[in-house]
Amino acid sequence: VLDHTTMAPVKRFQASKENRTTRRKLASTAEPTSRCKPSNTRTTKTAMLATTAPTMAVTKTEMSKLLFEKNVNEEELLSKPPDMLTEDFYNIVGRAMRMFEWYHGYMSREGCEEYMKEVGDFLVRRTLIDGKPNYIMSVFVCKEGDKPKTAHIRIDYKSGTWNINENMKKASITQLIKHYQDNSSKYSDAAGPFLKKGVSRPAFYLLHENIHIGKQIGSGAFGTVHVGQLKKGTEIVEVAVKKMKSEKADKKKLQEFFKEGRLMLRFNHPNIVRVYGVAPGDTPILIVLEFAKGGSLKSYCKNNDPVPCAQLDNFAKDACRGMNYLQSMKVIHRDLAARNCLLGPNAELKISDFGLSHRGDSFQLDKLKSVPVKWLSPETLSKGKFSHKTDVWSYGMLLWEIYMRCKEDPFPKKNNAEAMELILNKKPPIDAPPNMPEKIKETMMWCLSHDDTERPDFEGVFKKLLPDETSPLMNQLKNDLF
Known part of the structure; x- marks a missing residue:
């Protein structure tokens, strides 16, 4: 099995009554740091696993629950060395970070910069580099006259640890964020901690677990359109869901897909199809639209x-x-x-x-x-x-x-x-x-x-x-x- 915070193979946690009790205690006592304050969404099993002790193991059953796509082979995933994990690996890590508002999922460089206002503002986003998923730490580092400067730093994963090309290595991205909320970095000349304020996800950011995808009603080069349902608080809204084909995704197609969704978010007119939001935190990436009943x-x-x-x-x-x-x-x-x-x-x-x-x-x-x-x-x-x-x-x-x-x-x-x-x-x-x-x-x-x-x-x-x-x-x- 895999340690969820390091994604490295560890000994399977025995499912005895005593150990199950220990695990419940670990999960219940694990508290996020004050600076890494989670959002108000209900704490899920995924979120618990992200904040428990590094020795906490993820069982096959838990791993299965973390995988949304039914066609993922859990046995094959668990048997791969960590450095071989690509799409599924990043999906799982992303779901664990989702409890923190500074995690934005897939987002372009240009898209995130508009949310950076003050030195030390930061977020973590996902992107494609050479066709493969990667995590980026985007940080507002200084104001150069009228041209603010944002650094976009790749978060590398190697041998069970994460780093931003510095000596400091941590077992999880969350731990890395916490370190730089307390310490400086070579990437910034500003005094004090490198990371000061996490940029919250915009209102149009939707979570996959709040979207139900039903039967397909259309298709195109980008992917497919489905009838679906969106959970908005206690309300369930009938919607159309535009789903991007994961196998068709490259950086340019991702940018075009997001461009369409973000453009439509500006519209408010009875003769223009309304957009409820975009779900970029996982794959497949979704645009949730008004369902045209006629x-x-x-x-x-x-x-x-x-x-x-x-x-x-x-x-x-x-x-x-x-x-x-x-x-x-x-x-x-x-x-x-x-x-x-x-x-x-x-x-x-x-x-x-x-x-x-x-x-x-x-x-x-x-x-x-x-x-x-x-x-x-x-x-x-x-x-x-x-x-x-x-x-x-x-x-x-x-x-x-x-x-x-x-x-x-x-x-x-x-x-x-x-x-x-x-x-x-x-x-x-x-x-x-x-x-x-x-x-x-x-x-x-x-x-x-x-x-x-x-x-x-x-x-x-x-x-x-x-x-x-x-x-x-x-x-x-x-x-x-x-």
Whole structure:
């Protein structure tokens, strides 16, 4: 078996009545240090094992309880030398540290720096180095004028001990943290202890044990989407869970996955799918989303054929509301299409899937790869340019899909090369669907203006389709003024 604080092989703890009593006493008397104060979450077996005496052994049964993934072979895990343990080893160590608020799980360098305010602020995070999991100690070490400096130090594990490339070695990361809360380090010129204040996990950080993952309802290159449940205090909320494929994880994919989750956390609008939070402390990494009870727009149109024209009008207006809100938040969606529209319980349309989204008013790509050609604007296809107005072009194509009742993609019976030729050279590139209301038809053609200087932004589309409503941008301007 393995000593949990060192992950080194030790003699199995005999399960006699006397020894079981001893173990209970050890667990009950083990107290975390005052500076390593645990969070208010209920102390679990994992947390007890992290703070008990170094000679405390982890039995096979306890190890099994620590492993979330059912496909993990406990016999194989226990038989491996500690230095050979990778994903499962780091999962177990992470679960033991989870009782401390300074442990943040998977987090990018940029993501953690925004939480560092004062010299000595610190957290421990997990990352991938050369495709393998590692722990990093991120510490705010000094303020250099207007540019604060944060050190990101790898916590190495070797021969049953942890260290940060100094002579000091400890049997657990928790013990290492405690040492540097009392002592200085070569990594900082500041006086006093190296680590002063642990940075608490943000409110959107969710724990895996509070998330139940049910049946799969979708999939993509990133992984899978499942129906699930989220425990929020005493409340159980029905949610959708986006699960990243562990075997597909590399540093770039992790960053993209987190970027999507963190971007969506900024949104608060009835026509944008809501995000409850991110669960980065374990694998698989999860994004927990609002569950769209009405299903997808495409499925709704298929199951309710023919959808009344009044309902199609509502879909068009809802999409406009959502996209105008994104523009006010300076976010370019880049993948607006019927396939990325979901419906709430009252058939209200919600924009989803922000995997390609970008914060800003415009940006340019040198090379387009795996892009949805039939929804892209001429300037995107010819120059790699993206902006709010390229989203407006995609909105014009979405209007075509909506009033075709989602029976076909734009440019039916055309391949991507043929569609691209029409987008670049034909004005307009596609005809309006039959029986499309005149006002919607005018809006669609306006959105599909070949010259982006003649194309409206979403504020213009909003004013045309919803003249009696106040746009998010106007509300923001009022708030800024008053």
